[in-house]
Amino acid sequence: MNGTALPLQNLIEQFERLPGVGKKSAQRLAFYVLNLPKEKALLFADAIVEAKEKIHKCESCQNLTDSKLCPICENQSRDRSIICVVENPRDILAFERTKEYGGLYHVLHGLISPMDGVGPEQLYIKELLLRIGSGEVLEVIMATNPTVEGEATAAYLAKLLKPLEIKVTRLAYGIPVGGNLEYADEITLYRALEGRTII
Amino acid sequence: MNGTALPLQNLIEQFERLPGVGKKSAQRLAFYVLNLPKEKALLFADAIVEAKEKIHKCESCQNLTDSKLCPICENQSRDRSIICVVENPRDILAFERTKEYGGLYHVLHGLISPMDGVGPEQLYIKELLLRIGSGEVLEVIMATNPTVEGEATAAYLAKLLKPLEIKVTRLAYGIPVGGNLEYADEITLYRALEGRTII
Numbered sequence: 001m002n003g004t005a006l007p008l009q010n011l012i013e014q015f016e017r018l019p020g021v022g023k024k025s026a027q028r029l030a031f032y033v034l035n036l037p038k039e040k041a042l043l044f045a046d047a048i049v050e051a052k053e054k055i056h057k058c059e060s061c062q063n064l065t066d067s068k069l070c071p072i073c074e075n076q077s078r079d080r081s082i083i084c085v086v087e088n089p090r091d092i093l094a095f096e097r098t099k100e101y102g103g104l105y106h107v108l109h110g111l112i113s114p115m116d117g118v119g120p121e122q123l124y125i126k127e128l129l130l131r132i133g134s135g136e137v138l139e140v141i142m143a144t145n146p147t148v149e150g151e152a153t154a155a156y157l158a159k160l161l162k163p164l165e166i167k168v169t170r171l172a173y174g175i176p177v178g179g180n181l182e183y184a185d186e187i188t189l190y191r192a193l194e195g196r197t198i199i
Numbered sequence: 200m201n202g203t204a205l206p207l208q209n210l211i212e213q214f215e216r217l218p219g220v221g222k223k224s225a226q227r228l229a230f231y232v233l234n235l236p237k238e239k240a241l242l243f244a245d246a247i248v249e250a251k252e253k254i255h256k257c258e259s260c261q262n263l264t265d266s267k268l269c270p271i272c273e274n275q276s277r278d279r280s281i282i283c284v285v286e287n288p289r290d291i292l293a294f295e296r297t298k299e300y301g302g303l304y305h306v307l308h309g310l311i312s313p314m315d316g317v318g319p320e321q322l323y324i325k326e327l328l329l330r331i332g333s334g335e336v337l338e339v340i341m342a343t344n345p346t347v348e349g350e351a352t353a354a355y356l357a358k359l360l361k362p363l364e365i366k367v368t369r370l371a372y373g374i375p376v377g378g379n380l381e382y383a384d385e386i387t388l389y390r391a392l393e394g395r396t397i398i
Contacts, residue, residue, distance in 0.1 A: 004292065005265040011250040014243045018228050029217050031289055033247055034254055034263065044213045045247040048232055051210040052240040055233055064233065066204040090230055093203065 008034065060131065062107040062124045064089045072096075072105060079103045081138040085128065085157065087111050087145060095143070103141075106131065111149035112156055120156060128157075132164055139167040146173065207233065259330065261306040261323045263288045271295075271304060278302045280337040284327065284356065286310050286344060294342070302340075305330065310348035311355055319355060327356075331363055338366040345372060 004012070008030060015026035033041055057063070058070035061083075065071065072078060072092070082103030086092060087110065095101050108123040131137065140161060144150035158168045173191035175184050184192070203211070207229060214225035232240055256262070257269035260282075264270065271277060271291070281302030285291060286309065294300050307322040330336065339360060343349035357367045372390035374383050383391070 005254060005263060005270065007246070007250040007253045007265050008263055011246045014246040017243075019231050020224065020227070025219065027289060027292060028219070030250070031287075032218050034250055036251075038251055041247055041251040045244040045251075047206070047210045047213040048240055048244040048247075051206040051229070051233055052235075052237055052244075054206045055204060064204060064207055066206050071204065088230075090226060093226060096203075 057107075057109075060127075061105050062109060062127060063092055063105060077102075080136050082141065083128070083131065083137055083139070084141040084143050085154075086143050087150065087153075091143065103139075108144075108153065111144060111147075111153045113149045113152075123153075125157065125160070129160070132161065132166060137166060139169060142168065142170045146171075256306075256308075259326075260304050261308060261326060262291055262304060276301075279335050281340065282327070282330065282336055282338070283340040283342045284353075285342050286349065286352075290342065302338075305339075307343075307352065310343060310346075310352045312348045312351075322352070324356065324359070328359070331360065331365060336365060338368060341367065341369045345370075 011033065012026045012030040015021055015029045016023060018026075021029065033044065036044070054066040055064050056066075058065045058073055059068050060073045061070060063070040063072060067074070079102045083106050084095060084101060084103055085106045085108060086095070087108055089107055092105050092107065095105070106124070106128045108125065108128075110118050110123050112118060112120055112123065128140075132140065140157075142154035142157060144154050154170055158170075161168050172195055173188065174195055175181065175188060175192045181189070210232065211225045211229040214220055214228045215222060217225075220228065232243065235243070253265040254263050255265075257264045257272055258267050259272045260269060262269040262271060266273070278301045282305050283294060283300060283302055284305045284307060285294070286307055288306055291304050291306065294304070305323070305327045307324065307327075309317055309322050311317060311319055311322065327339075331339070339356075341353035341356060343353050353369055357369075360367050371394055372387065373394055374380065374387060374391045380388070
């Protein structure tokens with residue numbers, strides 16, 4: 001506190017609360033914002049307020065949006081017969097960066113995790129079933145993380161969707177592109193062997 | 200843009216403009232802020248607005264403050280006979296963390312750098328001379344960074360202050376505490392040798 005005016009100290013503390021931002025980074029960021037021209041600093045503050053006020057979940061896929069449907073669900077050129085199920089909206093951004101996926105998404109907003117007290121009823125699974133019930137969907141891709149929780153959730157959903165007789169798929173496991181075999185863990189390497197393809 | 204609502208995209212871009220924050224970090228931070236309870240997100244926005252509106256330079260030392268004088272200049276227990284000259288307010292925080300310095304500061308808000316077109320007249324040097332002119336000051340510590348610009352600024356100020364017959368000192372050079380001699384560069388090592396003290 002010593003030597004720092006209260007509003008500045010407060011701004012530093014706000015930055016310190018962000019994930020992955022330590023004491024010194026928070027100071028650096030706070031001073032950076034203070035050195036911005038006034039209108040730019042206010043634009044930053046406004047962006048927070050506006051995002052917080054306008055952003056909510058898409059009625060269909062539960063992605064974040066500022067209108068009734070998210071930009072992907074609204075996009076008529078997307079393939080409506082395939083749904084990629086992800087844990088959170090950030091995963092959608094990751095898939096969109098590949099520019100290779102043209103279907104729709106469904107965001108669960110979490111994974112089944114008994115350890116954290118998260119059961120299937122807390123996830124947006126009912127909404128997924130409703131969408132599949134419309135009859136348009138032919139394939140559901142389980143794109144949850146390759147972790148215990150991600151696998152459990154994918155397995156749970158696959159079982160749930162089985163009676164509906166649609167194709168349920170899972171992302172491929174293997175060595176990451178550009179990765180080094182030497183540093184690959186044995187389970188990944190085993191999966192890469194198991195999933196080997198003819199060249 | 201694809202798949203991301205505009206207010207969210209805007210918030211991500213605002214975070215991306217911060218120093219040391221890349222594309223993925225910006226996304227992580229934006230989603231974190233979106234997931235905050237509304238009042239906490241608004242506190243963050245308010246902290247930016249308030250800091251920007253209330254913070255200005257201390258009339259005396261040019262540190263950042265929300266009143267006429269900064270908390271250090273206002274603190275009557277600080278030694279008014281010694282001034283530590285620094286490049287920017289963040290350096291004050293670094294010195295205050297040592298809890299060992301009890302004097303005052305003076306912030307230049309920059310360093311002399313002909314390459315960047317910064318001359319002495321753009322720094323708060325006149326204000327420093329005014330303070331020294333009051334007669335209370337006995338010592339000025341040059342605490343600019345040990346870089347070309349920092350050295351040049353310290354040398355310039357030392358020359359300027361010489362006729363005033365006050366003690367002008369410079370921070371000690373040497374090996375950093377906890378550092379490894381093996382990795383010390385030769386100039387630092389040379390300076391450490393040169394400045395050796397009797398134990």
